[in-house]
Amino acid sequence: MIRLKTLLHGAAMGITELVPGVSSSTIAMLMGIYEKLLAAISDLTTGNWKRGLSFLIPLGIGMVASVLLFVSIIRYLLGEHNQPMMFLFMGLVLGILPFLWRSAHAETNRPFRPIHFIIIAAAFILVATTSFFGESGQEVMTDLTIGSYVYLFISGWIASTALVLPGISGSLMFMILGVYYTAIAAVDDFNFPVIITIGLGVLVGLLITSRIVRYLLRAYTQATYSAMIGLVAGSLIVIFPGTFPTTFLYTLVCVMTFIFGLSTALTFGKAERSQ
Template sequence: MDWKNLYKGFLMGTSDIIPGVSAGTIAVVVGVYDKVLESINGIFSREWKRHLLFLLPIAIGMLAAIGFLSNIMELLLEQFPQPTFFFFLGLIIGILPFLFIEAGAKTNFTARHYILLIIFGIAIASMRFFQEESNAAIWDTIGPTELVLLFLSGWMASSAMILPGVSGSFLLLLFGVYPTIIRAVSDFDLVILAVVGLGVILGLAIMSRLLHYLISNFSTMMYAIIIGMVSGSTIVIFPGLDGEILLSLITLCLGLAAAYALGKIEHSSKSKKL
């Protein structure tokens, strides 16, 4: 069990409550994406204890971030939306060079890989056209229909969580359940959290198997797709400029610096293992 993964899980959990930012992207940023997929699949194998011990600090970090930061993030997005998104924009842009190095793009990428990169980058960027402020009200009553929608929303959001560049929170916005789930987290509504959580668990179990197979057997192709999706996500989360330019530039630089630091930490960690 590596308790250093707590902070990685914390960063992933923070991204989960921000529409437009993907936990999968942050997992790539902090260098645990492949291992997370492998461990989720390994939970159902004979070596489940080893995989569970790897996932435990990440899960604790994610839950801590979601629990502690839901109110804070709601306030930041309400009061300082542009600087907040610029920080994550810097984080994502800053990690792209490390992704190209990790993929060995100079030697491994061919024309078809760059074509895949562009196609998936455009596909993710096109989600910008569907990005609108959610006008959905917080549900006052929860019936069978709402419970089914919450379960399906959790399923779809979890599938998006492990796809770099695709935001689970953004899908919750599209489903119209984001305000209700955020309040449930803040109020610790066990019924809503249990239903959404069940959908998340099943979605993770199924999608992780597919992605792990693809990464194991088509590594270079998947790196091209991941880099394209991460690149495209910068278009989705770009908030525009509405006057807080100086503060936004500062948070952008902080995001770039954080990405550089994380990349150096992961590179140093891998060098020591070698």
């Protein structure tokens, strides 16, 4: 049952990785496995690598399976019904903020100081400004050279932050770096050289970044949670589709998807708090 649950967690994270602006680590927090994810990644470079793999393998299988199964569906929904999808994810992201706020106070039993609000504002601005770069990289890279593969590897490394830092979207980072459509096309076409190159970059990035974030959570807990709150809140600006629905029916659909996402996140957050 535990493995099946981990597979489902991975599937949910994999789906969000297909959506620019939505961070899979935010979803990991929503499902209550964020710290376990960091610990498992860290275990790979210690004597507990078997324990880490016992969690990461089913999680990874779930992520890969959901990407392969839903890549075409997500692309269709984002293309044909973008607004309801974006309002759904806005609801999910907004609903996790109270959980992060409570977690920060529960871990330290201290209120935020002015410096923490400054960190929240800085992190919010950092992520919100990425919305200005979301339309880059719309062409699929062809005639790849060694330099192209090096760039894809580095892009995977940078995008791996999405699995570690809530609020940072791997798909959005791919867009900013100009490789989003190349990565999506590679999955659609089973272009294994491109998939493996990006995947190796993601793996190397995870091994390094996860250790840094785990250390910060232990040594600077409240400041790190402050940054996470700002990052997640800033992603709301990135996810917002830019316009509101123009018809009553479509407005109703968007309101319903937003409420569904919000209530789902709040429910998961309360369940995680009670554990």
